[in-house]
Amino acid sequence: MKLATRCVRAFAEDDPYGAVAPPIYQTATFRQPSAVTFGEYDYSRTANPTRTLVEQHIAGLEHARFACAFASGMAAITAVTRLVQAGEEILAGDDLYGGTTRLLAKIAPRQGIRVRWVDATDPEAVEQEIGPDTRLLLVESPTNPLLRVADLERLAALARRRGVLLAVDNSLLSPVLQRPIALGAHLVIHSATKVLCGHGDVMAGVVVTDDEDLHRQIAFHLNAEGAGLAPFDSWLLLRGVKTLALRVERQSASARKVARFLAEQPGVRQVFDPGVGPVVSFTTGDPELSRRFVEAARWFTIAVSFGSVTSSISLPCFMSHAGVPAELRGRLAPPADLVRLSVGIEDPDDLLDDLRQAFTVAEAGSRSSPGHPAGTRSEVCAEPVFCSPD
Numbered sequence: 001m002k003l004a005t006r007c008v009r010a011f012a013e014d015d016p017y018g019a020v021a022p023p024i025y026q027t028a029t030f031r032q033p034s035a036v037t038f039g040e041y042d043y044s045r046t047a048n049p050t051r052t053l054v055e056q057h058i059a060g061l062e063h064a065r066f067a068c069a070f071a072s073g074m075a076a077i078t079a080v081t082r083l084v085q086a087g088e089e090i091l092a093g094d095d096l097y098g099g100t101t102r103l104l105a106k107i108a109p110r111q112g113i114r115v116r117w118v119d120a121t122d123p124e125a126v127e128q129e130i131g132p133d134t135r136l137l138l139v140e141s142p143t144n145p146l147l148r149v150a151d152l153e154r155l156a157a158l159a160r161r162r163g164v165l166l167a168v169d170n171s172l173l174s175p176v177l178q179r180p181i182a183l184g185a186h187l188v189i190h191s192a193t194k195v196l197c198g199h200g201d202v203m204a205g206v207v208v209t210d211d212e213d214l215h216r217q218i219a220f221h222l223n224a225e226g227a228g229l230a231p232f233d234s235w236l237l238l239r240g241v242k243t244l245a246l247r248v249e250r251q252s253a254s255a256r257k258v259a260r261f262l263a264e265q266p267g268v269r270q271v272f273d274p275g276v277g278p279v280v281s282f283t284t285g286d287p288e289l290s291r292r293f294v295e296a297a298r299w300f301t302i303a304v305s306f307g308s309v310t311s312s313i314s315l316p317c318f319m320s321h322a323g324v325p326a327e328l329r330g331r332l333a334p335p336a337d338l339v340r341l342s343v344g345i346e347d348p349d350d351l352l353d354d355l356r357q358a359f360t361v362a363e364a365g366s367r368s369s370p371g372h373p374a375g376t377r378s379e380v381c382a383e384p385v386f387c388s389p390d
Helices: 003-008 049-061 073-081 098-111 123-129 152-162 212-225 231-241 244-263 287-296 326-332 348-367
Strands: 066-070 089-093 114-118 134-140 165-169 187-190 205-209 270-272 279-283 312-314 339-342
Touching: 003 049, 003 244, 049 066, 049 205, 049 231, 066 073, 066 212, 073 098, 073 134, 073 187, 073 205, 073 212, 089 098, 098 114, 098 326, 114 123, 114 326, 123 152, 134 152, 152 165, 205 212, 244 270, 244 279, 244 348, 287 339, 287 348
Parallel strands: 089 114, 089 134, 134 165, 165 187
Antiparallel strands: 066 205, 187 205, 270 279, 279 339, 312 339
């Protein structure tokens, strides 16, 4: 069965009433067969039929057998870090979502876990950094927001040879464009809030694996810590996935048009484009020019996150990556002039017209502010003054 068909055919058509859409089991608890035996479901924190359905569906799309759905992407990542014991180490990519960096830098050490950072796009550097205590290699590919691409197959072979778990955050591409399990990864993580759901109306996370023992451990933490996805959110995610293949195809094609347009603009210093997916980033050399550009956009909504059907724009340094701890900003924070675009499903010509007028407005502001000439600086992201890192 082709992937686009799998996205739509989300559940077994065995509903006793012939429902063509899966029902929502909006219940906290379930009647049990007796006072001393459990049925298949007992309490929705542990499991719920609607959540089970979306877990099975996403696992299948990733060509794996198991998945756990969480209340957010960060809850999913937190569950993966629970696989690491006190005294062990996480080796993390050095271009990760700001919330992930905050979790690893501020929370993991409190559990006795050491965290070190490495350029995950350099397999030789990764191999050199893996030590006797390294338990988990955590990477994004493409990374967020610089969109750097790692050789996942090579990293997987390296991790397996060294006895290290490889977890890949696949939020940006989704299983439509990349399936890390098939490349050898042990675990796949999704912020399902983003591309998987695709409508900006669900907070969700998913951890996928083909390893039954790893799945049991992740499921145990989901239940023990109460981080499971609620029934209604599970249903919304299931509905969103039905259009996943269509959305990704349209967004990816439009994003490439946007990338080509940006590459031709004199006010753009560098374009970051992985060649697939809905996200494109660029620098201008001037944080103030970038700010004016973002605020001049009309069809690109100023908002964090990415992957929705509606286009959005942000300054990651001050928004999605504001949580990078101050002591790590010099190495791990994006530059202050970096603009990230998440391209939606609007007509690409309308989006290009919007970007064109935003450049006009931003550059007009540059001419009226001679103290900050465009294209002269690309500063390291400093501590944000209008967005708390906490």
